[in-house]
Amino acid sequence: MDIVVSNASAKPIYQQVADQLKAAILAGELAPGEALPSIRGLANDLRVSVITTKRAYQELEAEALIDTVPGRGSFVAQAAEGLLTEERNRRLEELLQAALDYGREAGFSDGEVRERLELLAETDD
Known part of the structure; x- marks a missing residue:
């Protein structure tokens, strides 16, 4: 799955990332239990701050779309x-x-x- 962020967008970058991941989950492109890229790995790929990707993941976790397991990573929630x-x-x-x-x-x-x-x-x- 490709995530595209734009500095020209009125939306903050973390929101752009969260929205695209949410859309992929709701479209079934990311299945329940599927691992998401690591926060650091995604930050490197997008050339953004780790804090930005962490905030995007926190948004998705607050919506119960993903679960984060310390030391293992983040996964699409079964509840999704x-x-x-x-x-x-x-x-x-x-x-x-x-x-x-x-x-x-x-x-x-x-x-x-x-x-x-x-x-x-x-x-x-």
Whole structure:
């Protein structure tokens, strides 16, 4: 996974790092139990302070997305699986709402939109 930071961004660097790691976890790119780069290693790769990467990891730990084991490193939390499911549900609802909104704008009734979704679901089986 590549993390890109920008000094030109309005967001602090630690927040950029935390946001990108969080996105990777919620997208399933980093699986529960998977080891994250060491704080020092990530700081070296990004050419930022160790304090910056430590703060990013602390943010993720506060959100229960990662667990840090002294002497062993940081790992994607097992609890992240539930967050991943929640995020996927939220995203599906957004997409379905967008489809419903589009259908209404195009003059379809809610029932017609539902029928089309059911038809699509049947053809994929």
